[in-house]
Amino acid sequence: MTTTRTDGHVPAQALLRADLTTRAAYVSDASIYRRVPAAVAEPRSVEEIRDLLALARERGWPVVSRGGGTSVAGNAIGDGLVIDTSRYFNRIISIDPDAGTAVIEPGVVCDQLRDAAGEFGLTYGPDPSTHSRCTVGGMVANNACGSHSVAWGTSAENLIAVTVMLADGREVELTAGATSDDALTATLAGIRNDHRAMLRTELGQFPRQVSGYGLHYLLEEKGFDTAKAFAGTEGTCGVITRMTVKLVRKPAHTALAVLSFDDAFDAATAAPALRVRDVSTIEGMGGDLLDALRMRPGQETAGQELPEGGGWLYCEVGGRTLEEAEARALELRAIVDSAGKVTVRNAVVVTEPGEVRALWRIREASAGIVTRLPDGGEAWPGWEDSAVPPEHLGDYLRDLYGLLAELDLRGIPFGHFGEGCVHIRISFDFATDAGVEVYRTFIERAARLVHRYGGSVSGEHGDGRARSELLSTIYSPEALQSFREFKRAFDPEGVFNPGVLVDPEPIDRGIRPGPGARQFELKPVHAFTHDGGSVAGALNRCVGVGACRSDVGAMCPSFVATGDEVHSTRGRMRSLAEMLRGDFLKDGWKSKETLEALDLCLSCKACATECPVNVDMATYKSEFLHHHYGEGLRSFVGRNRRPMAHATMGWLPVLARLMNLVPGIPALANASMRIKPLQKTVMRLGGVETQREMITFADKPLTSWFKARAKTSGRQAGDDGTGRPSVVLWPDSWTNFMSDGPGKAAVEVLEAMGYRVLIPMGDVCCGMTWHSTGQLDALKREVARTLGVMEPLLEAGYPVIGLEPSCTVMLQDEITELLPGDPRAKALSERTVTLGRFVADHLEAGGDWPFRPLEVEGRAAEAVCQVHCHQKSMLGYDPELKVLEKLGVDVDMVGGGCCGLAGNFGFEPGHLEVSRTLGERELFPKIRAAADGTIVLADGFSCRTQIAEGTDAEGITLAEVLRAALPPAS
Structure with missing residues (x-):
């Protein structure tokens, strides 16, 4: 039992x-390295860090500090204690807009600080592509830079003061001119004095030289800046407990110029000429990146906004007015051409925020995109961010x-081509x-190459386990000795992050995807066609x-709710x-630990599209x-039995089908469940969360209603003689048995x-409930049976319209x-569309439009719209928005992703708190704040239930909105 003192x-x-x-x-972090920690801790205070x-020290553990865990060089892992400050130790203590400073704890996320500073027209200058989730403490620790470093510099250059806890529990403050510890100040001054000439000739030679320690800042001309x-x-050297960082004034207006070149080499050669006034970014990328992006699902046409070419530079230009920024951006092409080294092929200048964001999204997703090459092969960090003086970048590349x-x-x-820094993921074979x-x-050869150009093996991500061994290639023995002295001044016993920078570990030790990474070779049920049929290939994504x-977008709901890395x-x-791997999680598919890690996954599929490498956790x-559980009745008995909810929720379509064999049973079941004690007893026996409300059933299936209607009207039987085209409406189990209104x-x-x-004239089911509960043999049988029912309709070539997004x-x-x-599965896949897509295509083709503009109480209708998570991630909602716009509906989209119920997830015991937390994230507040008469639009049955x-x-569906827009029957 956890005990706390009276002070908490x-x-x-x-x-x-x-x-x-x-x-x-x-x-692991974002690197190729693996270390199994002895323990992890998430402190809330300085006192807890001290303890x-x-x-x-008592247990002999080394200590590693960790923020967002986005370090690419293996900086944030270790086999001792990992102190994660991102979850709780993350307050913005104060912002002083007059001084242009902020005092923060290390776990503050970069965007969190930027948003807070933005209220004063300020921002935090360093902005790596991971700015939505990396912490400022981690950025300072790695001296991260980002795309705007041309204007605003590195994390070091934006650090005013830092408080550090040493291994003995003392806190020291580091600033320009001194430290709060006289002995430490004297030691650092001694290191400067002993190595002054070397510090001036080997360190700080160009903007992105961040390998090793930045001891040149101890020089007198740098103000003896210990921070x-x-x-x-x-x-x-210690654990950061507090920082004072510089904030900068954002330009009043910006324009984005994108210049294209024949290849990445020409783009790199052109970049130094663009280091001119008002240009705050000079970011580069090669054409292969687009090829890699376009192999992603739904990204086949990505990058159409880019001017034609094989390499690009992104140049953001500031100005006092939009016209001034745009005019300055338009000058950049001529600047490159006049330099006479390379020729710009094409150029575009963009000022509209949505277009600017779409272009930047390509660049910022690069770190994930390029982990898969255009042919699907794996690519890895390692030689991740070498840098040379900018004028040498083209030749070096x-x-x-x-x-x-x-x-x-x-x-x-x-x-960051403008500063001579290039990232690259490479097709290493680590197996x-x-x-x-x-x-x-x-x-080793690349390190010698970068040294020949006067460069650095790291340009912003730090050396970590990936490059610390290489410091002896680019630095003199005296420089290495000064690094050892500096570390010893802070950490004489070598407690903090051993094996990094000083006394480095070999670069090929403990590679995560290396030989021995797969003790279990497991045959999957899914084809894993995008990963060569391999589970391991999928996990290597x-x-x-x-x-x-990140809390931007829809991924990952359970992490947003808990802040827990496990989830x-x-x-x-x-x-x-x-x-x-099987060396400390030893039970393969039977692993209880992996089951626990997967427990709070909502299977929302947001990761399938929002993850840069399309991880599909569902x-x-x-x-x-x-x-893990196996199949059939035996999986529900014994020590490793399935949760009972897998029976009640997973087999719900069959249970509903059986209930409807006898007329009146659904109505009787609904009436019985209105007796609360009985309802809760049934839910408890069914393994369902008793604080939920029991779902209800339609009095009779939609299919029965449709057959009866067809019998009396003749609509279903044969060709009705009008020549009208035929479409198939898919009677999913929710629409068929529970909510037939849509x-x-x-x-x-x-x-x-x-x-x-x-x-369809027989029972059909997509098998979704078996999929979400992992009963794949039953699912395959159900889908195969369904395809048999659908075969005549598929042979006829009719489109199939789905109403339930999942x-x-x-x-x-x-x-x-x-x-x-x-x-047949391929044919059904190709012919299935959402109702929104079908109606939008009908509208675009010039088909009949029988709908009136929708009004509520004499004014244009307004709607709060919760897009089902599967639709948002896999299908898209643009067609539905076009239809709603045509109907005159003003739509307020809920942006938080999954509603939190997620089918069986929200009904399973232990998930209620996360489920409701996600509902309260944005969905519930938007609905409560909506004006009277506002439509609440939700196509998903789970969304409407939540x-x-x-x-x-x-909640009502798009089908019901469209019906409401039909003119009254005459």
């Missing part, structure tokens, strides 16, 4: 998370490509000893860029990978549950549009992965 302080022992589930989530350091010298120490070709390696370049040897050969830790997509991927979770509305709408509506995604996406050789329980509103 938690003892260090109680802060430790030493369970295998947590440790598995922290084995943790004392406990670590800036501490930046870039990568957690090797050509030589680097020559080295790649010589060793039969490939990569895609991008980076074999020979491949690892090629990796070492390349890295995640390199840890951490987009799942991020990345944490789950690490657990699955450790399960395959599919991986389904596959895991299938193997189905009836869809029939009326489609007929009003001039179509003959058909509904079922539509199953038909479009999942069934071809489960039955990859069945041509809305009904969390608010006083009742």
Whole structure:
């Protein structure tokens, strides 16, 4: 039991998370390296950090500080105690707009600080591509820079003061001119005095030289700035507890110029000429990056906004007015051309915020995009962010490509070309000893190459485990000695992040995807067609860029609710990978720890599109549950039995089908469940969360209503003689058995549009409930049976219209992965569309439009719209928005992603708090704040159920909105 003092302080022992589930989530950061920590702790205060350091000393553990875990060089991992400040130690203490400073704790996320500063017209200058989730403490530790460093510099240059806790629990403040500890100040002055000439000639020679320690800041001409010298120490000298950082004034207006060149080499050669007034970014990327992006699902046409070329520079230009910024941006092409080194092929200047954001999104997703090459091959960090003086970048890049070709390696370049820094992910083969040897050969030769150009093996991410060994290649013995003296001044016992910078570990030690990473070779049920049929190939997608830790967009709901790394997509991927490795999660598919990590995954599928490498955790979770529990009745008995909710929720379509064999049973069941004690007893026996409300059933299925209607009207039988085109309405289990209103509305709408509506004559089901509960054998049987029912309709070539988004995604996406050789599955996938897509296509084709503008109480209708998470991630909602715009509906979109119910997830015990927390994130507040008469639009049955329980509103579907817009029957 955790005990606390009366002041709320938690003892260090109680802060430790030493369970295998947590440790598995922290084995890596965004690098290729793996270290299993002894324990993880998430302190809330300086006092708790002090106690943790004392406990670590007592147990002989080394200590690593960690923020967002987006370090690419293996800086934020270790085999001792990992202190994660991102979850709780993350306050913005104060902002002084007059002084242009902020005082913060290290766990503050970069965008969190930028947003807070933005209220005063200020911003925090450093902005790496991970700015939505990296912490400022981590940025300072690695001396991160970002795209605006041309104007605003590195994290070191934006650091005014830093307070650091040493291994003995003392806090020292570092500033320009001194430290708060006289002895430490004297020691640092001595290091400067002993190495003054070397510091002036080897360090600080160009903007992105961040390898090693920044000891040049100790020079007199730099103001003996001990704070800036501490930046870039990568957690090797102490734990940051507080920082004062500089804020900068944002330009009043900006324009984005994108210049294209024949290739990335020409872009790199052109970049130095653009280091002129008002230009705050000079970002580059190569054409292969677009090819890699376009292989992603739904991204086939990405990058159309870019001017034609094989390499690009992104140049943001500021001005006092928009016209001034745009005029300055238009001058950049001529500046490059007049330099006479290369020619600009094309150029565009963009000022509209949405267009600017779309262009930047391509560049900022690069770190994830390029982990998969255009042919689908894997690419890895390692030689991640080398830098040279900008005037040498073009030549250096050509030589680097020559080295790649010589060793039969490939990569895609991008980076901060204006400052000579280039990022590249490379097709290293880490699965074999020979491949690892090629990796070492390349890295050693690349280090010699970058040294020849007067460069640095790291330009912003730090040296970490990836490059610390290479410091002896680019620096003199005297420089290395000064680094050792500096670390010893802060950390004489070598407690903090050993193996990094000083006394470095070998670059090929403990590579995560290296030989021995797969003890278990497991045959999946899903085809995994995008990963060569391999579970391990799918898990290698995640390199840890951490987009799942951002609260922007829809990914990852459970991390947003908990702030726990275990419950991020990345944490789950690490657990699955450790399960395959089998050295400390030893039970393979039976791993209880991996089951725990997957438990709060809502299977919302946001990661399938929002993750830069398209991790599809919903599919991986389904596959895991299938193997973990097994199939059939035996899976519900014994020690490793399935939750009872897998029976009641997973087999709900069959249960509903059976209930309707006897007329009147659904109505009787509804009446019985209105007796609360009986309802709660039934829910408890069914393994369902008793604080939920029991779902109700339609009096009779939609299909029965449709058959009866067709019998009396003749609509269904044969050709009605009008020549109307036929469409198939998919009777998903929710619409068919629980909420038939949307189905009836869809029939009326489609007929009003001039179509003959058909509904399958036998029971059909997409199998979604079996998929979400991991009962894949039953799912395949159900889908195969359904395809038999659908065969005549598929042969006729009719479009199939889905109303329930999750079922539509199953038909479009999942069934071809489960039955990859069945041509009927392929045909059904290709012919299935949402109602919104079908209506939008009908409108675009000039079809009949029987609808009136929709009004409520004499004014244009307004709607709060909750897009189902599967639709948002896999189908898109643009067609629906076009239809709603045509109807005159003013739509306020809920931007928080999944509603929180997520099918069976919200009904399973233990998930209620997360489910309701997600509802309260944005959905419930938007509905409560909406004006009277506002439509609450939600196509998902789960979304409407969550809305009904969390608010006083009742959600309706697009089909019902369209029906309301039909003129009254004459």
